[in-house]
Amino acid sequence: MTQPKIADTKPMVLELDAGDYYWCSCGQSQKQPYCDGSHKGTEFTPVKFTLEEPKKVALCLCKHSQNSPLCDGSHSKLSHE
Known part of the structure; x- marks a missing residue:
């Protein structure tokens, strides 16, 4: 299995409204943390x-x-190459 691109080594803390969201799992999106179709x-x-x-x-x-x-x-467990 291909590894996702690491977008950042810390989380993004957000105050979100109720609703549906689509989180980027590949790490390629230019609209992190959301999917942009990349x-x-x-x-x-x-x-x-x-x-x-x-x-x-x-x-x-x-x-x-x-x-x-x-x-x-x-x-915190990722290697920092």
Whole structure:
């Protein structure tokens, strides 16, 4: 499996309104943390998530979270080459 591009090594903390969102899983989007279609032609697909009420969230930008789209601290375990 191809590895996603690491967009950043820390999460993006946002106050989001209720609604549907599409999180970028490939790391190629120019509109991080959201999908802009850059995954086309790859094995990656956006991850839809829905908030039932306004909420503060920490969205993963390293693309290695086991709880995507939310940050689980995986960025702290990445090698910093």
